[in-house]
Amino acid sequence: MYSIIAPVMRIIEIPFAFVQSRLGIRRLAWLFLAPNLILFGLFAFLPIILNVLYALTGGDQVLLGDRPFVGAGNFETLANCANYLDPNSCEKDLFWRAIWNSVWFVALQVGLMVAFSLLTALVLNRKIRARGFFRGVFFFPVLLSPVVVALIWKWILQRNGVLNAGLDSLGFEPYTWLLDTRWAFSWSVFLSVWAHMGFYTLILLAGLQAIPRDVYEAALMDRASNWRTFTKITLPLLSPTMLVVLVLALIKGVQTFDEVYAFTGGGPGSATTFIIQFIYQTGFAGNPRLFGLAAAASILLALVLVVLTAVQLWVNRRNVDG
Structure with missing residues (x-):
């Protein structure tokens, strides 16, 4: 094998040795980084630039050359509101309904997510029977497609679904869960x-396992109590991991779309319409397709996420320095 590979590698070495002699050893690294940088620029930076350009133009044409420049007109349309707490007083009432739905959804979802994840991680970190099995069970839903998850629970909660069948066997009346605004949310x-x-x-489980055992010993x-050990040792040492979980859960919660869209379609009415669905409906599913308005809404969403992430990182840095 060496007699076959060695001549091939010597041939490959010739152009790289030539390039290294021209660029130098320090600049040679950019040659290897160039493919990734080009792909990253095409699929990350270029879409961001195009999104900003669309946000500054109006109309329903796809090509930028056919779209009139409106400046901040799309942002003014979204912000045109007599009372931001009352979506009915806004020019784009669905946008503000989606915002308030997203705010409540993120507050509940992130709070419950972090609490239950921490509780589950604490239990799975203990020496219990079939610990590996239960770790796999709790992680299994993550492997499922969001659409599959939505369809499973939609099948359970529909009028003739599994949940109503169980309630009927207990003598209760079936209920249309997904047609009630509060229950659907x-x-x-x-x-x-x-x-x-x-x-x-x-x-969180990885963060718990990274805590030195001698601290608990x-x-x-x-003779510290379990509660004192948890509040004085586990939580402080787990706080960096908790921050990562909080930031990731917050970003994921704000970007929720596919599973809820397949689950309720944004209904009943607009009870489960969130900001990403508004962007999708405005830019792609509506008639006319208002790409500029959808792009403006996505930029506002991105700015909010950047601010929230920066605040959380600042708080964590302040706690660490303190």
């Missing part, structure tokens, strides 16, 4: 927590 939160909790549990020798 609550089940959407539950669906999202159930589908993604295993991922965050895995991250010292607490045990000092």
